[in-house]
Amino acid sequence: MSLRAVDLTKIYLVGQGVKALDQVSVDFPPGSFTVVTGPSGCGKSTLLSILGGLERPTYGEVWMGERRVDRLGEGELARLRLGSIGFVFQAFHLLADLTAAENVAMPLRLARRPAARERALELLEQVGLGQRADHYPHQLSGGEQQRVAVARALANRPAVVLADEPTGNLDSRSGTDVIALLRRFNREQGQTTVVASHDPVLLAEPGRVLRLRDGRVE
Amino acid sequence: MILPYALRGVRKHAGVFALLAGTVAVSVALAALLLGAVSSATAAFVARVPPVPLPAPAVAFYATGGAGYAAQRMPTSLGQQLVVAGLPGTAGPGPGQVSAPTWLVQAANLRVGDPVVVGGRAFRLAATYTASWDHALPVLSVGRGSLPLAGKLYAGVDPPPGAAWVLRPGTGTAAARADLGSVYSPVDLVVAGVAVLGGLGVADTFLLSLLRRRRQLGIARALGWETGQVAAWLLLEAAGMAALGIVVGALLAEAVAPAAGLPRPGPADLLVALLVVSAALALAARRPAAWLRARTVSDLLR
Structure with missing residues (x-):
């Protein structure tokens, strides 16, 4: 599914007001793999949050296919996140009370998909963690946790995958693994993938790079 | 769907619960002391009431x-x-x-x-x-x-x-006193006080769990939980804790009350406990619900 931002502007009302995004218009074609980069504070995270419906733009529009999503109600937005968007965060954000398999199965159960556990195990197998299914997050290394997070993001076969600094908390080897996973899923399953990162490994690879500076596209 | 997560939360926070149980035990001890004081004061008061000839x-x-x-x-x-x-x-x-x-x-x-x-x-x-x-x-x-x-x-x-x-x-003071006693006895007041303290404890635990797990709530929301589902999760969890508390409290009272010379808890007490806890939860849930609604998922994850 294509993902499109039109004139996105986000102003945070802190002190005199900070313009995190300034009229950003960008089109992510279906199945594309885009890296959004730029110095910290350039608006990468804000862009991804707004694209994924985690917050709303001050001005501008977000389109997912033919659907305008920045005006959806909270309930509809939640269902959109559940069914159509997969998130990967810098800090992994696994639920600490749940095992790896339960973390992956959670969106499946929420969406009332049958055989949630089987599908979760299959996904963990695909990210190379079949043996760690019943481990809790604190028993896993950072790289393993992030791979669980990738598996969870893909659980409901989303049309869009948004990864915000997915390698930011990882050593370079684990980071490379996670990037390879995101690339592989993008190639094999065709999710429109947007990765915010300033990881040189990611930037060196072929593909589209979108550079942001002070909330504008360079 | 939500219940298993709530139960897991109850299990996970058994430590907090133990702390809470300790607090409740201390308040019960204090209440017993207070009760003793009130009852001897009452005794002293009653002892000064002149004898009433019976009709x-x-x-x-x-x-x-x-x-x-x-x-x-x-x-x-x-x-x-x-x-x-x-x-x-x-x-x-x-x-x-x-x-x-x-x-x-x-x-x-x-x-x-x-x-x-x-x-x-x-x-x-x-x-x-x-x-x-x-x-x-x-x-x-x-x-x-x-x-x-x-x-x-x-x-x-x-x-x-x-x-x-x-x-x-x-007819006569005796009957009047009995009437008064049937409406407000000092014991009732102390029990009500303890119940209110317990209710505050429940409300407090609920608020704490919410603040401590702000990020967890953000994660759930990012994954597609709706605000209502998150609220239901927290409420169920709090209700589970409260139910556990009521059961433990009732068992404790059953064991301790006779030795302390207090009446054993009856169904009415459990009903009161349930009412107080539900009221506390309902009150405690109002502000957080608004708080939760007012925050974007990004805010919660930050």
Whole structure:
């Protein structure tokens, strides 16, 4: 599914007001793999949050296919996140009370998909963690946790995958693994993938790079 | 879908719960001390009340419009005597009949159908009722710490063994005092105080768990939980904790109350506990619900 931002502007009302995004218009074609980069504070995270419906733009529009999503109600937005968007965060954000398999199965159960556990195990197998299914997050290394997070993001076969600094908390080897996973899923399953990162490994690879500076596209 | 996560939360936070249980135990101990103080103060007060001559002959239950008070001195296992009040509304079922608390009937070794002498007149015991923490007991509780009460109120008018006095309401201080006791006894106030403290504890735990897990809530929301589902999750979890607390509290009370000379908890107590906890949860959930709604998922994850 294509993902499109039109004139996105986000102003945070802190002190005199900070313009995190300034009229950003960008089109992510279906199945594309885009890296959004730029110095910290350039608006990468804000862009991804707004694209994924985690917050709303001050001005501008977000389109997912033919659907305008920045005006959806909270309930509809939640269902959109559940069914159509997969998130990967810098800090992994696994639920600490749940095992790896339960973390992956959670969106499946929420969406009332049958055989949630089987599908979760299959996904963990695909990210190379079949043996760690019943481990809790604190028993896993950072790289393993992030791979669980990738598996969870893909659980409901989303049309869009948004990864915000997915390698930011990882050593370079684990980071490379996670990037390879995101690339592989993008190639094999065709999710429109947007990765915010300033990881040189990611930037060196072929593909589209979108550079942001002070909330504008360079 | 939500229930398993809530149960897991209850399990996970058993540590917090233990802390809470400790706090409750301390408050119960404090309440018991307070109760002791209040009850000796009451005893001192009651001891100064001048003796009241009884209106005699007394009136049968049914004739008082169903709001009679039976008073009887009963030897307890400790060799003390108690003043017992009848339950308003459960008065004699018909002319020539009386009803009495089950424990009283058992203590007097009576059976339904047995003849009973009340106020010098013969009645038949028609029914018994269970009085654990009902209208009968506030009068008892006034008398508990101040057993001379019986002697004061009924000085010189001792009923024969196995017999009971029946008073018409509103005649003399004795009846008035019994009436007052049935509405607000100091024990009730202390119990209410403890219940309110417990409710505050529940509310507090709920708020704490919310703030401590702000990020977890953000994750759930990012993954597609709706605000209502998140709220239901937290409420279920809090309700689970509260239910656990009520069960543990009831068991503790069951074990400790007799030794402390307090009445054992009855169904009414559990009902009160449930009401207080539900009210506390409902109140505690209002602000967080608004708080949760006012925040974007990004805010929660930050």
